[in-house]
Amino acid sequence: MATYTPMIQQYLKIKAEYQDAFLFFRLGDFYEMFFEDAKRASAELEITLTSRDGGGAERIPMCGVPYHSAPGYIESLIEKGYKVAICEQTEDPKQAKGVVRREVVQLITPGTVMNGKGLQERENNYLASVTEFPSKFGFAVTDLSTGENQVTLLNHIDDIINEMYSLGAKELVVHPDFSESYIKKIAERSRVTVSFEIDSGTEKFESIINHLEDARLKETFGRLHNYLQKTQKRSLDHLQKVKVYQLQDFMKIDLYSKRNLELTETIRSKGKKGSLLWLLDETKTAMGARMLKQWIDRPLLSKNEIESRLQMVQSLLDHYFEREDLRERLKEVYDLERLAGRVAFGNVNARDLIQLKKSLQQVPAIKEVLTSVKHNQINEMAEKIDPCTELTDLLDAALVENPPLSIKDGNIMKDGFHEQLDQFRDASRNGKSWIAELEQQERMRTGIKSLKIGFNRVFGYYIEVTRANVHLLEEGRYTRKQTLTNAERFITPELKEKETLILEAEEKMVDIEYELFVKLREQVKEFIPRLQSLSKCISELDVLQCFAVISEKRHYSKPSFSDQELFIKNGRHPVVEKVMNSQEYVPNDCYFSNERGMLLITGPNMSGKSTYMRQVALTSILAQIGCFVPASEAVLPIFDQIFTRIGAADDLISGQSTFMVEMLEAKNAIVNATDNSLILFDEIGRGTSTYDGMALAQAIIEHIHHHIGAKTLFSTHYHELTSLADGLPQLQNVHVSAIEENGKVVFLHKIEEGPADKSYGIHVAELAELPAELIERAKEILESLEAEQTVKVPASVIEKPETFKSDEAQLSFFNEQPAKKESRQVPKKDMLVLEQLRAINLLEMTPLDAMNELYQIQKKLK
């Protein structure tokens, strides 16, 4: 190290403290990176890698970006999950003795980014933290951009994985000793940057956590907060009182089910388009959009809270004109929540404050409209709205309507706001009109019509005359200042005197405006808590109006709740219905009761089994977030959990096969579901061999039936399973209908009672336009398989036996060789029935019972 130049030594010293970040080291107008950072950054950012002499034996790898274009490069690194430490020169190079002092002024990380692509306008940006305690995990999250903080205790690492996924947290802060295997598990499910923090002391921010009674919550949040303090190195005054939440207060939907149901992103594109969030998002503000996502992630369990939201939606639905008025006004409301964060950080500009003023100007009218709606809860909401009128008045008095972007450009403050500023402004304005007069006088004096007085930053004021007219100037009066190609510029003592006055006034104006603006920002800071509670009211209102709009536009109806049954009349899948022409969507009913808790759904491929199952789950979720539902009528239980096993979800990252994932998801449901839960199992068992799959499917159905009692929709292509309904009273067969017309299958998408008769797999392959000869071959194979798949059953089994005269007679009946007597071909798919036949120990039955048993079997075989 000793051989390196002092600047490189300084670099290495600072870099040692920021090992896991790219160090953007300010050198004049550039941020430079050296050594390994330079090699990696040049590859990640596609910038040229060079080298420089640093005093050591070898040249040092180096790359850099101009400081004015640095934000774009920083954004790309953050987007890729990296961290960037910004190291600035913190003393004037001219004053420096030796190497200029440099310090890291901010560490930008995926969870703390405050602008650019890393911070989506309509999404929260959460930074999370986990601390392990005996048998519990403390889990805390902060959205630095809005100041929102939450903390809870979780039981299992899977809960953390779920929360990280739902919240979309991009960064996780843990103690350096936190289990590596847990970190690995969390990182497998969602892309996350891991950061370490030892300190969990809470002395510095008692005010936002002193209401937390559990020391574990304090410690967990403490670690997060200390990390923020160290990385941000600026005021965190906007952080709100930490909210404690409990998972058990919300409907639990595990990570797989959230994905399967496409609540906030689709399975294929992982984007919002096509998800439930996309369908619902009629919010007018960014704050509302963020709250909508939070609501979708956490459907409620409290009937009162759900009813309260639904009633407000109903009321907004009934008041069309008021609602439209509200929507118009909400459109004008800026992101108050994030603005409050930027105010705390001291980086709002005058234009932001004008936006704030314009937003606040909408609030009294919003309040008034809400008061005029005849509905208690809406009126209560109106009462809670604090329009912060003093702030609106202050901003209105202080700022001009269209201020420039930078304070240094001046003319931000309104005339009349500050006496001294007005005086200097007068001096500057008078000076300018005097200059215009002087220009006239000089033209008269010299007779040069084209003479003009101008100004530039380097030479100040000047009198400009063309070369050809210079001889007309009175000698001794004009001092030459600058020579141009065709003109000369001069100054006179009078002009100099006015210039001094004007420039002095302008300089003072800029200084005063700057001071006034900083003071104004400080005054706005005082309003942060009020702005934050206002933004909560506005966001909530925005989501409720969005539900009302959707319900009206899509003809949804208000659900009611019952612990006895589920009844959905004319239910639709909200997203499929939107995507396809809603006229074409075939609505379906669904009915569950305490006596009929499970549906076994059969039907051809592509007939709509999965869609039907999903629509039941989505309807329940919509109801429990307080939105109307896509049905003409809906009576629903309040589900505590929803479990799904839909589609083939390989999990190659964690080395699990499709079938293993299928079984893990099934296990998750079986272990955790209660009789208040909803289970959707789509073709369980299809990931393995037919008999294994079928056996598992049957065992799962029986287990849910006997031991859980959760409302269950189970779709299958194993037609053999439909006979289970005979022995399981809760289980009902339904099928999605299809008909064959001219050899082609027509899907009716209608749910009907009873099992389906055919699978139409080959017809679907035909629809998918597989080569014709391949389809023909498949049909041939199917026919021969069907022929092979029959067994001969003795006629005596088929025909009702007379009676058994003796045990020997019964034995001989049962041992009879099919070939010896008349027999019948029975499809192998009825093998289950035959297996039942074999299982019956006729010897232990009375002849009459045995006869009945056989008669039942005979009926099934027919």
Ligand SMILES: Nc1ncnc2c1ncn2[C@@H]1O[C@H](COP(=O)(O)OP(=O)(O)OP(=O)(O)O)[C@@H](O)[C@H]1O
């Ligand atoms: N009720 C409906 N009305 C109109 N179209 C529907 C309806 N339900 C489903 N569909 C259409 O049918 C397509 C197939 O539906 P879905 O995936 O639910 O079938 P499936 O029976 O589960 O098929 P598979 O057994 O092959 O998985 C959907 O993409 C949709 O376009």
